[in-house]
Amino acid sequence: MNRNPVLDPTLQEILQVVKPTRADWDTRISVLDQLRNVLQSVESLRGATVQPFGSFVSNLFTRWGDLDISVDLFSGSSILFTGKKQKQTLLAQLLRAMRASGLWYRLQFVIHARVPILKVVSGHQRISCDISIDNLEGLLKSRFLFWISEIDGRFRDLVLLVKEWAKAHDINNPKNGTFNSYSLSLLVIFHLQTCVPAILPPLGEIYPRSAVDDLKGVRKTAEESIAQLSAANIARFKSGSSRSVNRSSLSELLVSFFAKFSDINLKATELGVCPFTGRWENISNNTRWLPKTYSLFVEDPFEQPENAARSVSRKNLDRIAQVFEMTSRRLATDSNRNSIIGVLTAPHISQSLVRTTNVQNHHHHANGARHPHSPQGQARPWNHQMQQNWSPSNNIQNPPYWPGPARPRPQQNWTSQNNPRNMQQGQAPFQGQTRPVMTQTQTQQQQQKSQYKNGKQPMTNAPSGSSQSQGQIGKPPGQVNGVSFARPAGPISQSQRGQVWRPRG
Numbered sequence: 001m002n003r004n005p006v007l008d009p010t011l012q013e014i015l016q017v018v019k020p021t022r023a024d025w026d027t028r029i030s031v032l033d034q035l036r037n038v039l040q041s042v043e044s045l046r047g048a049t050v051q052p053f054g055s056f057v058s059n060l061f062t063r064w065g066d067l068d069i070s071v072d073l074f075s076g077s078s079i080l081f082t083g084k085k086q087k088q089t090l091l092a093q094l095l096r097a098m099r100a101s102g103l104w105y106r107l108q109f110v111i112h113a114r115v116p117i118l119k120v121v122s123g124h125q126r127i128s129c130d131i132s133i134d135n136l137e138g139l140l141k142s143r144f145l146f147w148i149s150e151i152d153g154r155f156r157d158l159v160l161l162v163k164e165w166a167k168a169h170d171i172n173n174p175k176n177g178t179f180n181s182y183s184l185s186l187l188v189i190f191h192l193q194t195c196v197p198a199i200l201p202p203l204g205e206i207y208p209r210s211a212v213d214d215l216k217g218v219r220k221t222a223e224e225s226i227a228q229l230s231a232a233n234i235a236r237f238k239s240g241s242s243r244s245v246n247r248s249s250l251s252e253l254l255v256s257f258f259a260k261f262s263d264i265n266l267k268a269t270e271l272g273v274c275p276f277t278g279r280w281e282n283i284s285n286n287t288r289w290l291p292k293t294y295s296l297f298v299e300d301p302f303e304q305p306e307n308a309a310r311s312v313s314r315k316n317l318d319r320i321a322q323v324f325e326m327t328s329r330r331l332a333t334d335s336n337r338n339s340i341i342g343v344l345t346a347p348h349i350s351q352s353l354v355r356t357t358n359v360q361n362h363h364h365h366a367n368g369a370r371h372p373h374s375p376q377g378q379a380r381p382w383n384h385q386m387q388q389n390w391s392p393s394n395n396i397q398n399p400p401y402w403p404g405p406a407r408p409r410p411q412q413n414w415t416s417q418n419n420p421r422n423m424q425q426g427q428a429p430f431q432g433q434t435r436p437v438m439t440q441t442q443t444q445q446q447q448q449k450s451q452y453k454n455g456k457q458p459m460t461n462a463p464s465g466s467s468q469s470q471g472q473i474g475k476p477p478g479q480v481n482g483v484s485f486a487r488p489a490g491p492i493s494q495s496q497r498g499q500v501w502r503p504r505g
Contacts, residue, residue: 006335014341015157017349018062018164028056028067031122034103042097044090048073053138054130058145058183060159066128068168070135074180079136079219087116087133094118094131110224123336136219137212140226141302143330144211145185147230151238152199157250158188158257158497161344168346169323177313178320182296183298186275186308190298191257193278197244199253199371202278205303206233211305251331265321272297 008335032050039045054068055061070195071094074080088111095118098104106128108119115138118131132138150413164185166172174180179187192199207230237243248256267280272289273279283292288305295317298309312320330343341350 004251004255004331004333004335006337007255007331007340008249009339010337011157011161011250011254011344013353014164014248014345014349015160017353018064018160020061020063021066024063028052028123028127030129031067031125032069034122034124035129035131038097038101038103039071040093041101042093044093045071045073051139053135053142055142055181057142058185059140059149060145060156060163060181062160062164066130068135068138069129069131070139071131071133071135073134074219077219078323079222080214082134084116090133091116091118091131135301136215140211140223141182141216141300144207144230144302147234148189148200148203148206151234152192153197154250154253155188155192158192158253159185161254162188162257164346164349165193165327165344168344169327171316171320174311177311177316179309180311182300183308183312186298186301187261187273188257189275190273190278191260194260195246195248195253195256197246198278199246200278201237202276204276204278205237206230210302210304255328255331258324258331261321262325262328263321264324265317268296268317272299273309274299274301276301316367426479 019496032052039048039050047362049072051070051072052067053070055065056067071090073082073090086421091109091111095107095109098118098120099107103123104120105123106121110117115132115135118129120129120131121127122129134219149159163172163181166179166184170176171178172181172184189200189203193202207226211226214226270283271280272283272286273296281289281299283289283297284306289297289299289307294307294310294312295314296309296312297307300306300308327343333338334343338353339348341353345353
């Protein structure tokens with residue numbers, strides 16, 4: 001394959017914009033804590049736990065990604081079946097409590113869905129959330145996707161690029177008859193299984209059964225058994241000395257991905273995508289898939305024989321194939337950076353990248369030095385900074401938000417002398433603690449409070465996008481055409497202290 005010299009650096013520019021920063025992680029964690037507070041006001045949900053899943057746990061979410069949340073009723077105990085009627089009743093009670101709190105808006109109860117959910121938006125953080133009850137299957141699948149991403153880092157990059165591309169072309173919306181994000185991730189897995197040489201194994205070699213069927217008995221025992229078997233098989237695959245190594249660049253893999261599915265509307269009449277076996281499977285020969293009632297079959301490898309692409313309609317499948325074909329052709333032949341960005345991203349991202357280039361070119365000519373094409377303050381991927389709680393005996397890491405072993409939370413053991421609120425500015429914490437001391441923003445907030453007490457007019461709120469703006473938590477200063485760039489990773493604010501990666505039993 002002839003490599004497009006412009007494509008690889010352009011893909012890296014896009015990834016730098018869409019990958020979440022530490023602030024994006026912190027923002028979602030504050031949403032989870034906010035929901036925990038609401039649960040305390042619902043009598044029937046007291047004692048339940050709040051567990052994120054989906055792309056947040058698999059580390060496959062973009063900066064604008066939604067947050068999937070499960071309210072678990074039986075965390076740590078035996079796995080019991082919660083009927084759909086009971087889920088609907090509990091979600092209705094939670095809906096009333098969330099509405100009464102005044103901290104959530106756009107509340108929508110999708111009561112008759114296959115899995116009943118509440119769709120809400122957090123008021124301060126502006127994060128869209130899908131809340132369900134006892135969604136252990138969703139959490140398990142999210143962990144599997146994270147483990148798979150640890151096999152080869154190109155998987156995560158491809159998923160982020162494909163999801164952004166699908167949104168740009170309006171084919172990432174199951175309500176409108178197109179892909180959900182989970183099915184897009186499975187397509188990327190399938191592509192990396194069927195490229196030559198293969199980058200990922202058939203998922204049946206990682207876990208030889210439908211994993212959801214093994215979620216029974218004591219929850220902790222079942223989850224650990226699944227994780228240990230998967231860890232051993234992943235380690236075996238990664239250490240295989242006879243396995244050929246695929247050294248294709250990210251751009252080559254992306255172009256071949258679009259080419260592989262450019263005729264998916266024709267293949268789908270007879271063949272189904274099967275990540276479990278890593279092959280196209282003939283639908284008529286697969287008794288688990290019959291009777292076929294779907295336009296496209298992408299088998300869920302962790303919950304067989306469910307179809308992860310059941311939302312895709314026949315009419316939209318033809319349009320989807322056309323978008324695949326057009327994108328494949330453009331990326332293989334087009335050497336114009338701005339044109340490539342326009343094909344792969346939505347206007348709010350493409351316009352910002354074009355604007356960034358113009359500014360950088362101006363500095364280049366003015367100073368005689370070229371500035372890198374990256375949003376100012378972009379943090380390293382957070383999964384390289386987070387603390388891992390997974391047992392060293394296993395050869396796979398935890399998802400970024402994995403419930404840790406039960407142990408006292410550090411902030412609960414601090415004496416009043418160690419409490420950051422009682423420290424002088426610039427004073428280091430005691431007992432080796434590294435929690436940040438008061439930031440400049442917090443100092444300004446205290447000054448505002450003192451101005452109120454003295455009868456003076458306080459300072460006005462910072463503009464949208466400022467780190468001081470309460471309605472824009474986690475949003476960086478400065479926006480270009482509606483796109484917020486990341487603020488430099490600095491000290492954690494007072495309100496976020498104690499929320500980042502704290503262990504939970």
